[in-house]
Amino acid sequence: MTAKSDLPQGTLDLLILKVVGLGPVHGYAIAQRLQQVSRDVVQVPQGSLYPALHRLENRGLLAADWQETDTGREAKFYRLTRQGRAQLETEAASWQRLTQAVGLILRMAEGGAE
Amino acid sequence: MTWWQRVWRRTQMEEQLEKELRFHIDQHAADLIAGGQHPDEARRQARLALGGPEQVKEQCRDARGTRWLEDLWQDFRYALRTLRQKPGFAAVTLATLALGIGATTVMFTVVNGVLLKPLPYPDPSRLVAVHGQTETWNVALYGQQNLAYYDFLDCQHDSRLLALAGWLYNAGTMSEPGEAEHVEEFQASSNLFSVLGVPLFLGRAFLPEEDRAGGAPVAILGYSLWQRRFAGSPAAIGASLVLDEKRYTVVGVTRAGFRLEDQEADVYTPIGQNTAAFMQRRGPHPVGVIARLRPGATLVQAQADLALIGHHLAEQYPDTNKERGFAAQPLRVDVGDAQSTLWLLLGAVSLVLLIACANVASLLLARAVSRERELAMRVALGAARSRLIRQCLTESAVLGLAGGALGVLLAAIGIRPFLTFWPGSLPRVQEVQIDWHVLLFALAASLASGLLFGLAPALRAPAQKLEQALRAGARTVAGSSRRLHSVFVISEIALAVVLLVAAGILGRTLLRLSSLQPGLDIRNVLVTRMALSPGTLGNPEQIRAAWKDVLERGRGVPGVQSVAMVDTVPMREGNNQLGYWTTADVPPENKQPITLATSVSPDYLNVMAIPLLKGRFFNDYDRIGSELVVVIDDVLARHAFGGQEAVGQRLWVPDMDSKPVRVVGMVGHVRHWGLAGDDQAQVRDQLYYPFAQVPGPLLRRWSELMSIAVRTSIDPLSVVAPLRRAVRGVTGDQVIYEVRTMEQLAGSSLARQRFLLMLFGIFAGLALLLACIGIYGVLAYVTSQRVPEIGLRMALGASARDVMRLVLGQSLRMIFVGVGVGLATAFAAARVLEKLVAGVRSTDPSTFAIMISVLVAAALFASFLPARRASRVDPINALRQD
Incomplete structure (x- = not known):
């Protein structure tokens, strides 16, 4: 079993936006989904999930309303606002660029060592 | 949702947060149970995974941004x-x-x-005052120079950047409607109200064609006069009034509270209708000028504009305008x-x-x-x-x-x-x-x-x-606060020292000034301005006869001992200053020594009881045609002639005559500038000249400035009514106004010092009280914190006296540091007072000493109570307290 890594600074917001972007979803489901998708590699601290959700809601990137779940309980469902979608796109794009660049540097460094 | 909504719906948000987190835990637990966990264990793990619910909530609240x-x-x-x-x-x-x-x-x-x-005019930042400028004009002495009427007209006509309006202060007798009354008048150019941007309350402003010689005689009423004499009736428009024998038709009323140069005039008349000789020449400069910058123009541009106009006028009229320029400054009220x-x-x-x-x-x-x-x-x-x-x-x-x-x-x-x-x-x-x-x-x-x-x-x-x-507990850390407390007490004492010393200096000053001799006997003297019947002002002979009549009638009033005429009364506002020289080669105006010049009738010396030191005062033989004579005071005598005999000497006074005048007597100095101000006044020389020798052409102007002074054998205010009746004249339109006793004038010359002393006294008293409360409070507090320590000291053998000494010593240290700091500041404050308040001399160590002993005594008294309480501490109780 590989060791779980901590989430790099600032990426939690991006991940949340991505997950919420797939459709209205409540907090617990977001946590579950992040856990599953990252195949347990990334440790999502549940405690910081909710402050992040509230922060994003406060910034107008997420909107929330109360809906019934399949089990008939009321839960707070989050969805992306138009602004949130735009933010998701720019952040995702810049993340891509960053990881590519980092990857490039790493490969180049390996090449140099050979 | 805006932030304030979030604040108002705080409770709702709290509930939702709680619900959201509970849902999370329940859901997690349900999943774990489904995975085979025992329900209790599942809930435990779910809660652990989320972390402390309160911390999470706290962070969520922070995230909301309304924290x-x-x-x-x-x-x-x-x-x-x-x-x-x-x-x-x-x-x-x-x-x-x-x-x-x-x-x-x-x-x-x-x-x-x-x-x-x-x-209080619309867009006041665009208003400027226009002044004349000449090399020899002494602004500090005479204030800003006004403009000659023709110069004003030329500036008004030629300036492209300024809209200029002119005015001339005047006073006159309004004899109709109703009783004759002395009124304040502004003669104003037709555009005065439009330049200031203030519309009239009723009626209209002057028309340009009324603002010239021979124009229809029209007048605008001040709001107060309109209320007083026309009962605030709109019918006043079109009514007539008689001002200085001339009948005017009322065309307008100013707004309530309208003021020009901080003066509310009774009547406004068109300045262009003033045909007096001094208005027709460019030599005299009587007209005050206010201007408004035209749209887009700046002050600097306007100044350049005026300079150019001044240059042109200087070329055109070299006799009068050679060195004369014009300047514009932002308009301000002179508040003195x-x-x-x-x-x-x-x-x-x-x-x-x-x-x-x-x-x-x-x-x-x-x-x-x-x-x-x-x-x-x-x-x-x-x-x-x-x-x-x-x-x-x-x-x-x-x-x-x-x-x-x-x-x-x-x-x-x-x-x-x-x-x-x-x-x-x-x-x-x-x-x-x-x-x-x-x-x-x-x-x-x-x-x-x-x-x-x-x-x-x-x-x-x-x-x-x-x-x-x-x-x-609090007790042991009290020591660290003690220093801060001392800082407060020290600054309070220092500030109180400043105020006390200032009040002391003012009090000493007032005492010293009140004991000064004014140079005349102020008891039983009445002074009042007087306006002759406008009908008599036509020719010099009539004027002289009218004044003679006034003096005679005044003398006839029961209780009156003697009556005299005088233009500028000591300690009252107003003075006349002339340059003089002791030889025939008189230097330019701004190099001449200046003297106050007072025009009087022979009885003046008796009325005021000014001591005659040498020679003689005036008599009825000093009149037009005989040698021009003056009487000087000892100050002028010393300045002009040093130790030499002054009586018999000659003086050259260019503004009186080209020929010299003869000094025939010397009198004592009178504190013209008031008891407080005279010592520091710039002009202290005094010169008297007989009204009877004022040349005919000037008599009318002089008569407008004249007051009469009356010495009485009874209470001077009791002769006011009979005097008013006696001098009314044949036509019944001769009025006296601004009636004062010399005692009132002397008192009001100290009013400013008295007022300052009263307020500084109150402030100093407050400061002293606050400082004492502060000392008391701090000592009481600090000693109560030290009770166990004091108890210990007493248990170890300290006497009540030792403890008192301990507490008082602590207080004395604060007091002395405070006094030290305060003294340095008080010296600076004394300098400021000396500069700003007439008559103050700050270099008086006894004032400092007295005021500081007052402070120290009060402060020690305030410390005495806590000290005594400390000395009565029961050591057993004190030690047990902990």
Whole structure:
């Protein structure tokens, strides 16, 4: 079993936006989904999930309303606002660029060592 | 949702947050149970995974961004609660602050109205005053130079950047409608009201064709005169009035409170209809000029424009305009010495506010120290240092604002009564009001005070030695606060020293000035301005006869001993200054020594009882045609002739005659500038010349300036009514106005000093009281903190006397440091007083000594009570207390 890594600074917001972007979803489901998708590699601290959700809601990137779940309980469902979608796109794009660049540097460094 | 919605719906948000987190835990637990966990274990794990629910909630609240506001609200309520718990403390601090801020606000209201407010015309920043400029003109002495009427007309016509309006102050007798009355008149160019931008209340302004010689005689009424003489009736428009024998038709009424040069005139007439000789020449310059910058023009451009016009006029009229230029300055009201008085008082009252702040600060500090344990507990429970500082500051801001609100209330009540105490007439007094500038000032003062007295207690609030504070209670850390407390007491004493010394200096000054001799006998003398019947002013012979008649009739009034004419009365406003020289080669005007010149009739010396030192005074043989004679005072004699015999010498006075005048007598110096101001006056030389020798062409002008002075054998005010009747004249239109006794004039010449002394006395008294309360409070507090220590000392053999010495010694140290700091500042303050208030001499060590002993005595008295209480400590109880 590989060791779980901590989430790099600032990426939690991006991940949340991505997950919420797939459709209205409540907090617990977001946590579950992040856990599953990252195949347990990334440790999502549940405690910081909710402050992040509230922060994003406060910034107008997420909107929330109360809906019934399949089990008939009321839960707070989050969805992306138009602004949130735009933010998701720019952040995702810049993340891509960053990881590519980092990857490039790493490969180049390996090449140099050979 | 906006942030304020979030604040209002706080409870709802809290519930939702709770619900959201519960859902999370339930759901997680359900999943774990489905995975085969025992329900209890599942719930435990779910909660562990989420972390502490309170921390999560706290972070969510932070994320919402309304945190600071909620904290503020919480602090605010907390502050109110703590204040309500200690009503005594709250009352004392609020009263102190309300007094301090209230007094400061009153002074600022006056400063704002008199000095800071723009002039009460629309767009006042575009208004300028236009002055004449010549090399030889002494601005410091005579004030700004006005313009010749023709120069004004040329500037008005030629300037492309300025719209100029001119005015001429005049006074006259209005004989119709109703009783004859002396009225103040402005002769104004037709565009005066449009340049100022002030519409008339009724009717219309002058037409350009009325503003020239031979134009239809029209007049505009001042609002007050309209109310007084025309009963505020619209029918006044079209009615007629007779002013100086000339009938005018009323065409307009000014708005209520309209003022020009801070004067509310009774009547306005067109300046162009004034055909007096001095208006037709470019030599005299009588016309005041106000101008408005035309749209787009700047002051600098306008000045260049005027300079150019001046240059042209100088080429065109080299005789009169050779060296003459014109300048424009932003328009201001000349408020005279009110300015320095106001800044002085605002300064003094700020010192009182500072003392009040120091007092409240030390009270707060005492409370903060006794709350040390509570605060330490909160730090231990996780409160951030910044959070505690903020809470303390909120508390002091609440105190400051509440005190400020009370202070503004006090100011609103107190401002009018205060203004009635102002000596003489305060310029622009009708503009002194509490407006939003004042409210803003009061708000700023309250918040600044709050910050000032709240900062020290706030900064020490989170104790560094946390565990020590928690373990031992407040008592053991008292020592560290002692130094801060001393700082407050020392600054209070220092500030009180400044105010006390200032009050002492003013008191000494007033004592010294009141004992001065005015140079004449002020008892039983009445002086009043007098206007002859306008009908007699036509020719010189009539004028001389009319004055002779007035003097004779005046002498006939029962109780009157002697009557004389005089133009400028000692200690009253108004003077005439002339240059003189002792040889025929008279230097240019600005190089000549200056003397006051007074035109009198022969009886003047008797009426005023001025001592004749040498030679003779005037008699009936000094008249037109005989040798021109003058009488000088000892000051002029010393300046002009040194030790030589002055009587018999000649003086050249260019403004009187090209030929020299003969000095026939020498009299004692009279304090013309008032008891206070005369010693420091720039012009102290005095010269008298007979009214009978004033040349015919000037008589009319001179007559307009004349007053009569009456020596009585009974109470001078009791002869006013008979005198008024006696001098009324055949036509019944001769009036006396501005009736004063010389005693009143002498008293009012000290009014400013007396007023300053009264206020400084009050401020100093307040300062002393506050400082004593401060010393008492601090010592009482510090000694109560030291009770166990004192108990220990007594248990080890210290006597009650030793303990008293201990406490008083501590107090004396603070007092002496405070006095030392205060003395240095007081010396500087004394210099300021010396500069700003006439008659003050600050180099008087006895005043300093007296005032400081008063302070030390009061301060020691205040320390005596706590010291005695400390000396009666029961050592057993004290030691057991812990």
